[in-house]
Amino acid sequence: MSDPLAKPAFVFEPLGDQHNRAAFSCGVEALDQYFCGDPIRQDMSRKLAAAFVMTHDRTAVAGFYTLSSLSIAGADLPEKLAKRLPSRLPIPATLLGRMGIHVNWKGKGLGTDLLMDALYRALQATQAVASWAVVVDAKEGVREFYLKHEFIPFPASPSRLFLSMKTIEQMFR
Numbered sequence: 001m002s003d004p005l006a007k008p009a010f011v012f013e014p015l016g017d018q019h020n021r022a023a024f025s026c027g028v029e030a031l032d033q034y035f036c037g038d039p040i041r042q043d044m045s046r047k048l049a050a051a052f053v054m055t056h057d058r059t060a061v062a063g064f065y066t067l068s069s070l071s072i073a074g075a076d077l078p079e080k081l082a083k084r085l086p087s088r089l090p091i092p093a094t095l096l097g098r099m100g101i102h103v104n105w106k107g108k109g110l111g112t113d114l115l116m117d118a119l120y121r122a123l124q125a126t127q128a129v130a131s132w133a134v135v136v137d138a139k140e141g142v143r144e145f146y147l148k149h150e151f152i153p154f155p156a157s158p159s160r161l162f163l164s165m166k167t168i169e170q171m172f173r
Contacts, residue, residue, distance in 0.1 A: 049067065050068065070135055122134050123168045134162065150163060
């Protein structure tokens, strides 16, 4: 007998035309407008962001996230880390720009699943394009989620957090 509370097996894949964006709602109006409307498609077509979805049936979207490139100043990092990095150059990073879980799936641990896929995908991309860390700009109420997953706040901007690729690599060993 199957467990009615068990999560179905999810597939993580790039956002495509087969995915039903119109039926998605995470309960945050700005994220819903971004994902369900034109902005996400425009960002993808302009190569400003790559979008990925989590789905259990290849059409209904349970969650999504976007990744893009970013550079950060070493001086913005905690002093202990900044001393080890070149101060003359911007530090390459990956921005986890937007992430949302459908309201029907909230509270079931899917945020962690989505984050882990994003971190793994960002780590894999470092084989082709350098990135020192994954950076997030945490909205109000979400900062604790990232702190729980070992993200470190930027000293001058506590809502901006990062996780080094070295730490991410250790997570997936």
